[in-house]
Every structure is written in C-alpha cells, then in structure tokens.
Amino acid sequence: MRFAGFLTMLLLVAPGMQAQELAQQTPVVSPELAADNSVTFRIKAPDAAEVKLTGNWMPVAPDGQGGFAQQMVSLEKGGDGVWAATVPAMDPELYAYAFMVDGVRTLDPANKHIVRDGRFSTASVLYVPGEASDLYWAKKGPKGSVHEVWYESPTLGLTRRMFVYTPPGYAESNANYPVLYLLHGGGGDEEAWPTLGAAPNIIDNLINAGKAKPMLVVMTNGNPDQAAAFTVSPKLDTESQGAGGMANMLFEKSLVNDVIPYIEAHYQVATGKENRALTGLSMGGLQTMNTSFENPGMFDYIGVMSMGFADLSRFGINIDHSKREAQIKALGAADPDLYWIACGKDDFLYESVVTMREQLDALDFDYTYRESPGGHTWSNWRIYLSEFAPMLFK
Structure with missing residues (x-):
C-alpha cells in the first residue's frame, strides 16, 4: 500500500515537474x-x-x-x-x-x-x-471577400474550382464592376495568387488608397488536367482527369467559353472589353498572350509577366510564325487600351521577352514595357500586380 501511494504521488507530481522544466527553458x-x-x-x-x-x-x-x-x-x-x-x-x-x-x-x-x-x-x-511591402499586409480599412467557387467547364469536361475576389462594399452595392482575370504560373494552381501573391490584400489596399478602381479578381486553375489544387479534401476521384497539358490550349478556350460567361452570369459585373483585364505570370503569361491573340476584341487591358516569345518545343508547343504575325496585327487593330509587358533583368526568360519586343516593334505594335531587377520570383510578380492594377479601367 505504501508503494502504491508513493507511485500515485509520483504520477501526480511528475507532470508538474516536467511542466516546470519546460517553463524554465x-x-x-x-x-x-x-x-x-x-x-x-x-x-x-x-x-x-x-x-x-x-x-x-x-x-x-x-x-x-x-x-x-x-x-x-x-x-x-x-x-x-x-x-x-x-x-x-x-x-x-x-x-x-x-x-x-x-x-x-x-x-x-x-x-x-x-x-x-x-x-x-x-x-x-x-x-x-516597409514601404515596398506595405500593400501585401492586411491593414485597417474596408475588406473585400474571397469566394471559393465551383463551376462547370464543358470545354475541359470538369467541375472546376476558382477563387473570386469581390471588392469592399460589393454585397451592399447595385453597381456593376469590371473584372481582372489573374493567372498563375507553372507548378501553381488557383491557390497561388490568393496566398503567395497576396492579391486580395494588394487590391484591398490599392482600392482603399484610391489608387485602383473597385474590381472583381478571378483566380482560376490554369492546368487543364486539374479540377482543383491537390489540397482539396476529400480528394477528387482522379488527380489527372485527362484534359492534357498546356500545349493543347484548352485552358485558354475554357477561360473564354466557360469562366468569363460564368462570372458575367453570376456576379454584378460590367461587360464589354473595356471592363475586362487579363494578366498572368510565366505559364499564365503565355496563356495571356494566347488568349489575347486568339480573341483580339475581348480585353482592353492585357499584362504579360515574365514571359515572351520563348522556344517551348520541349513542351510540345510549336509556333506558327505567320499565324502569330497575323494575330498580332489583328490585336493591334482591336486597339486595346493597354498591352503591358514586365520582366526581371535576371529572369531566365528575359531573352524571350527581348525577342518578343523586337517582333512587336517590327510590326509597330503599341505596348508598354516594365523592366525590373531580379528574376523569376514572386517578389517581382507582386510588384507587377501592384503596378498593373492601378492602370486598369480608366
């Protein structure tokens, strides 16, 4: 009995001793x-x-x-x-x-x-x-909302997920808003811009400072063989659902045929090219170029980040140069308000941007170029978004 009592006391005291030792660390x-x-x-x-x-x-x-x-x-x-x-x-x-x-x-x-x-x-x-990162943090002031949206994509044969940012006051307003379609890069998904890109905070802070017009921001999954990010739980039936990679340009078709009609049918948005903007980084920059070339009258504001006329044959993408020249001329004739190209001096795709600019210059295509220090990084892409958004819907 004495041993049992001692053991009981030890069991009661030991956790307290351990807690005290932890507290002293x-x-x-x-x-x-x-x-x-x-x-x-x-x-x-x-x-x-x-x-x-x-x-x-x-x-x-x-x-x-x-x-x-x-x-x-x-x-x-x-x-x-x-x-x-x-x-x-x-x-x-x-x-x-x-x-x-x-x-x-x-x-x-x-x-x-x-x-x-x-x-x-x-x-x-x-x-x-600091001043350079001030936009990336949630600050005092009205906040927009980020909505997880599942939509049907007949083009891809999938039920897919995207995130839709609505600006402060959207729910209480009867106004129709312009829309920015914001595309991620290779290896990313629909979660990239809301998290790594800090897009909701950037747009909130720009709107609250009077530097950007209130707008919706649509952040899709640019991988045509994915319904959603792999983090979705419960896990989808199959991880790769058969739509193929980016070479088939099915994502670009789904953006035009599925995403934009869904947004314009379900949200308070203004229609017409003057109320649509499109931008993306790296792979998303390629998809931005492809979409704008194939649909010259759809967007008035186009931004290509960290992507140019690169050799993408290793991805199964072979460029028809005569077709591209005709597309550039058609886009120029559509006269978008802004065609904006941005790239870091140390970006591994920098030379592809040099090539792109040379070809655009040869065709007298009107564009604005932004060159920054640094490389193929989110540090640059957040800056580009914070500079691109204030130029929209003027």
Whole structure:
C-alpha cells in the first residue's frame, strides 16, 4: 500500500515537474527581425551535424552538374543545441524560407506562418515591413471577400474550382464592376495568387488608397488536367482527369467559353472589353498572350509577366510564325487600351521577352514595357500586380 501511494504521488507530481522544466527553458525565437532589418533565424536541433538556411531571396548559381541550385547560408550551433544565423539587412518584402537539417528540408518550428509554393514545396514565411511591402499586409480599412467557387467547364469536361475576389462594399452595392482575370504560373494552381501573391490584400489596399478602381479578381486553375489544387479534401476521384497539358490550349478556350460567361452570369459585373483585364505570370503569361491573340476584341487591358516569345518545343508547343504575325496585327487593330509587358533583368526568360519586343516593334505594335531587377520570383510578380492594377479601367 505504501508503494502504491508513493507511485500515485509520483504520477501526480511528475507532470508538474516536467511542466516546470519546460517553463524554465528559453523559447526559441525565429525569425527575429532587428531594427536595422537584419534577421536572425534559429532552430533547436541538438543532434544535428549540419544546418543550413535556404530562402527565395538567395541567388541561384551553377550546381556543378549542368544545372542550377539555390545558394544557402550555414548556421552555427550554440551550447544549448540551438543553431543560428543572422542575415544582413533585408529589403521590405514577403519571403519564404526553410532549414536544411542534415540535408532534410524542415520548416521553422518557431514560426506558425507557412505558405505553399507549387505542388511540392511548403515554406515558412517572413514579412519584413516597409514601404515596398506595405500593400501585401492586411491593414485597417474596408475588406473585400474571397469566394471559393465551383463551376462547370464543358470545354475541359470538369467541375472546376476558382477563387473570386469581390471588392469592399460589393454585397451592399447595385453597381456593376469590371473584372481582372489573374493567372498563375507553372507548378501553381488557383491557390497561388490568393496566398503567395497576396492579391486580395494588394487590391484591398490599392482600392482603399484610391489608387485602383473597385474590381472583381478571378483566380482560376490554369492546368487543364486539374479540377482543383491537390489540397482539396476529400480528394477528387482522379488527380489527372485527362484534359492534357498546356500545349493543347484548352485552358485558354475554357477561360473564354466557360469562366468569363460564368462570372458575367453570376456576379454584378460590367461587360464589354473595356471592363475586362487579363494578366498572368510565366505559364499564365503565355496563356495571356494566347488568349489575347486568339480573341483580339475581348480585353482592353492585357499584362504579360515574365514571359515572351520563348522556344517551348520541349513542351510540345510549336509556333506558327505567320499565324502569330497575323494575330498580332489583328490585336493591334482591336486597339486595346493597354498591352503591358514586365520582366526581371535576371529572369531566365528575359531573352524571350527581348525577342518578343523586337517582333512587336517590327510590326509597330503599341505596348508598354516594365523592366525590373531580379528574376523569376514572386517578389517581382507582386510588384507587377501592384503596378498593373492601378492602370486598369480608366
């Protein structure tokens, strides 16, 4: 009985002792932003032999095997088993990062903010505040709404998902609004612009500042063989539903034949090309070009981000150059208010944009060009959206 009583007391006391020990441990703070915008990253991994930091702001360099790899920063191990590294002053921006613990990609356990970039990559998020990143954060003021919408796409033979942003005051208004159709890049899906792209916050903040007209923003899935992002639960019957890849241009057809008619039938929107804008990045930039070339009188505002006249034969896309020339002339004759091209100087598709501009110039096609530093990154694409949206529907 005495032993039983002692055991009972031990069971009662032990959890309290463990809680006290945990309370006495210093919590790991990561990431820690200093006044000079330097950032310290930390992770507790007492048994690890090596820890590195990888982030989307780090340069890409040849990997010695004919490819490219992102450079990384090594962390130093402290006596308490906490590894740390301080990165010098970082520009205001939204960043994504992760640790490599003995070669294993690991999210920051001290940071609850995460984001998914494409199908296989999830990362921790760092927000460095400042004027350049001010639009990306939810600020005080009226907020729009983001709606998850399932619609029928006879063109693709699928019931598909998209996200539709409606501006502040939409539900209470009788007004008809213009629409921006916003396309993601390769490897992404309909969740890319609302999350990584911070599109709802950007548009909210521009509208509230009087810099952009209230508008709807439609964010679709540009992969014609997907009904929705793979994150949808319960999982769809089949992951790939047979519509094929981007080479068949079925997505572009579905955008015109399925998405736009659905939006104009179910939302308070103004019709006519003067009330439609289309833009996209990378693969979405290609789809923007294709759609605008095939439908020259449909959009008055067209934006191509990080894409030009590239050689895409490896994707099964072979360009009929005489047809393209005729399409460019037809689009020019339709006289869109804005044809906007944007690309980073270090973008791997930069030369394709140079080629595109040379061909447009040879045909006296009117366009506006925006060149920025940096590469094929969300840091650029968020900037492009924040600059493109205020130019719309004037």
